[in-house]
Amino acid sequence: MSSRKMYYLICYDIREPKRWRKCYKLLKGFGERVQYSVFKCYLTDRKLAELRWELTKILSNEDSLLIAPIQQADVNRIIYLNMNIDWQLEKERFRTV
Amino acid sequence: MNDEPLIRVMALHAIEYCERLFYLEEVEEIRVADTAIYDGRRFHEQLPEYVTLEQFVLQNEELGIRGKIDCLRTQQGMLVPYEYKKGHARILPNGDVLAWPSDQVQIAAYSLLLEKHLNRPIMEGRVFYAADHRTVSISIDEKMRNQVMSAIARAKELRASTERPPITANERLCARCSLAPVCLPEEERLVEQVGRDTVRLFPEDRDLLDIHVTSPGSKVRRAGNTLLIEDKDGQKRSFPIEEVGSITLHGNAQITTQTIHLCANKGINIHWVTGGGHYIGSVSNSAGGVQRRLRQYRALIDPELKLRLAKALVIAKVESQLRYILRLTRGSEVRKELESYINTIRDVLSSTNTANSLDELRGYEGSAAKDYFACFSRLTVDDAKNGMAFIHRNRRPPRDPANALLSFLYSLLYRDCVQAIVTVGLDPTIGFYHQPRSQAYPLALDLMELFRVTLCDMTVLGTIHRNQWKVEEDFIQAGDQVWLSDTGRKKAIAAYENRKQDKWKHPVIGYSLTYARALELEVRLLEKEWTGKPGLFAMNRIR
Ligand code: SF4
Numbered sequence: 220m221s222s223r224k225m226y227y228l229i230c231y232d233i234r235e236p237k238r239w240r241k242c243y244k245l246l247k248g249f250g251e252r253v254q255y256s257v258f259k260c261y262l263t264d265r266k267l268a269e270l271r272w273e274l275t276k277i278l279s280n281e282d283s284l285l286i287a288p289i290q291q292a293d294v295n296r297i298i299y300l301n302m303n304i305d306w307q308l309e310k311e312r313f314r315t316v
Numbered sequence: 317m318n319d320e321p322l323i324r325v326m327a328l329h330a331i332e333y334c335e336r337l338f339y340l341e342e343v344e345e346i347r348v349a350d351t352a353i354y355d356g357r358r359f360h361e362q363l364p365e366y367v368t369l370e371q372f373v374l375q376n377e378e379l380g381i382r383g384k385i386d387c388l389r390t391q392q393g394m395l396v397p398y399e400y401k402k403g404h405a406r407i408l409p410n411g412d413v414l415a416w417p418s419d420q421v422q423i424a425a426y427s428l429l430l431e432k433h434l435n436r437p438i439m440e441g442r443v444f445y446a447a448d449h450r451t452v453s454i455s456i457d458e459k460m461r462n463q464v465m466s467a468i469a470r471a472k473e474l475r476a477s478t479e480r481p482p483i484t485a486n487e488r489l490c491a492r493c494s495l496a497p498v499c500l501p502e503e504e505r506l507v508e509q510v511g512r513d514t515v516r517l518f519p520e521d522r523d524l525l526d527i528h529v530t531s532p533g534s535k536v537r538r539a540g541n542t543l544l545i546e547d548k549d550g551q552k553r554s555f556p557i558e559e560v561g562s563i564t565l566h567g568n569a570q571i572t573t574q575t576i577h578l579c580a581n582k583g584i585n586i587h588w589v590t591g592g593g594h595y596i597g598s599v600s601n602s603a604g605g606v607q608r609r610l611r612q613y614r615a616l617i618d619p620e621l622k623l624r625l626a627k628a629l630v631i632a633k634v635e636s637q638l639r640y641i642l643r644l645t646r647g648s649e650v651r652k653e654l655e656s657y658i659n660t661i662r663d664v665l666s667s668t669n670t671a672n673s674l675d676e677l678r679g680y681e682g683s684a685a686k687d688y689f690a691c692f693s694r695l696t697v698d699d700a701k702n703g704m705a706f707i708h709r710n711r712r713p714p715r716d717p718a719n720a721l722l723s724f725l726y727s728l729l730y731r732d733c734v735q736a737i738v739t740v741g742l743d744p745t746i747g748f749y750h751q752p753r754s755q756a757y758p759l760a761l762d763l764m765e766l767f768r769v770t771l772c773d774m775t776v777l778g779t780i781h782r783n784q785w786k787v788e789e790d791f792i793q794a795g796d797q798v799w800l801s802d803t804g805r806k807k808a809i810a811a812y813e814n815r816k817q818d819k820w821k822h823p824v825i826g827y828s829l830t831y832a833r834a835l836e837l838e839v840r841l842l843e844k845e846w847t848g849k850p851g852l853f854a855m856n857r858i859r
Binding site: 245250251260261263264269272275311 | 349354357358362521523525528534553559806809813814816817
């Protein structure tokens with residue numbers, strides 16, 4: 220019943236443009252793109268399960284997918300070159316625009 | 317011609333598990349996918365290759381059921397339907413491996429469908445449990461057949477009823493039930509067995525984002541699966557749709573039809589509030605729920621029930637007011653000055669119990685409110701130097717900054733109450749205490765009474781006492797009316813929304829949760845007053 224959220228780095232390699240676009244569009248709904256086929260998503264267990272199910276419907280056997288949980292303890296040890304990612308934990312449940 | 321819709325075999329699986337689960341899912345159409353359900357779906361998408369998964373969709377009018385068989389194989393000349401399960405089989409202490417009762421009924425129902433379809437007997441079905449790599453064989457004998465038939469008969473019976481069946485006696489089933497946060501079985505057990513440890517099945521927090529669009533001239537658009545919010549200077553911000561729980565548009569912000577469609581589809585609520593802070597309306601997708609509404613109407617025309625609920629409500633509110641004033645004046649000189657007000661509120665509280673009519677109750681509530689706000693006025697005399705004194709409660713229009721702020725927070729609370737009621741599937745137009753009047757929903761006004769002190773009054777007084785307001789910046793004086801300015805509105809939203817995230821322990825239920833969740837919990841407990849166990853609504857208090 221925990222609604223705790225956690226960061227995941229999600230990378231995929233998709234051979235066919237149509238499937239790639241579908242996957243891209245799906246992931247845009249779940250998180251933020253950080254590189255060509257790499258997304259950063261902040262998810263509860265439930266959302267992760269939902270996303271994995273949606274992805275299974277799109278991907279075929281020749282595609283590959285990697286989902287890496289990012290522990291807060293490791294955030295400062297991530298190595299970047301010419302880029303940066305913000306892994307800050309969300310403190311508030313609202314945004315004012 | 318029988319135009320009753322066919323029953324899904326999966327629904328028979330549910331009815332075998334718990335009749336209430338069947339009713340909630342199939343009749344009331346409440347479906348909540350949890351982690352286990354998504355994992356199960358993924359499992360079915362990803363079955364290993366040696367399983368030739370051609371799903372067989374079958375239906376039969378005579379049986380009155382329809383369903384999808386995972387796989388069909390020939391074993392020694394006989395056709396055998398297979399069902400694949402992600403989880404574990406039922407393993408007895410002596411090592412015997414069995415299928416769970418609900419899985420047995422499921423595979424037997426498929427067998428009967430196949431028999432009708434192929435016109436040849438099916439003697440065996442199998443369930444494969446992936447977690448322990450075991451296949452269990454179920455013989456489709458007379459007993460199994462009867463069990464399927466009686467499950468179908470029971471399903472038809474329940475479908476025709478408007479009453480929710482009681483919770484299951486086997487509490488272990490609830491811990492794995494995806495609908496537990498809706499059904500709240502533990503809370504009902506608490507009524508029967510006071511003081512037991514409630515297992516929390518209700519999430520303590522909402523994990524979604526509430527977006528407020530306040531900048532004048534902003535536009536909310538859909539871009540694929542994201543929300544794109546652009547302000548009038550062209551600055552854009554984007555939000556993944558799956559992270560969003562609600563959108564509140566303040567003033568003249570625009571939203572496109574495509575976005576409204578997407579939100580309806582994803583169950584995201586959209587609310588409109590005027591620039592002056594009045595709630596206008598909401599859009600939410602709440603189809604279905606006929607049974608819920610019928611039960612609500614039936615319950616809330618009963619004057620006795622209405623009076624009982626209204627009493628509980630007024631007592632909860634006045635007691636919160638009293639406790640808050642006592643807390644604010646604890647160990648201070650002011651307490652003496654306010655003694656007479658405090659005593660009146662105490663007296664009102666004890667008379668409330670004896671009220672015989674709603675009008676009488678309204679009288680008590682009104683007189684408590686008068687003295688309560690008189691205390692507010694005394695407690696903010698020192699804030700007069702900042703222009704934030706609370707001279708007396710006034711609204712429509714508010715005439716000073718403190719009142720403008722309070723009115724705005726009440727609008728936000730009202731919005732949250734509407735949202736909570738609609739989420740649960742009740743009808744906000746049918747209440748029990750407030751009288752139907754123009755525009756405002758009586759049930760939302762009722763629910764608000766439980767949270768005015770904790771979410772609004774305390775936030776207003778707290779921020780005033782911490783000197784968080786600058787009258788010239790945060791408020792606009794127009795004639796004798798006062799409004800929040802753009803910056804003031806943003807601050808007020810932040811104060812209110814942060815307050816909603818505070819956790820608090822429910823004194824009766826015994827677990828803690830955020831106020832954001834507590835709103836929904838109260839609506840679910842209210843529904844239990846006529847569906848399940850009464851006596852849990854309006855028991856929340858401030859400490
Ligand atoms: S939570 Fe328990 S009682 Fe409620 S539907 Fe699920 S199994 Fe049945």
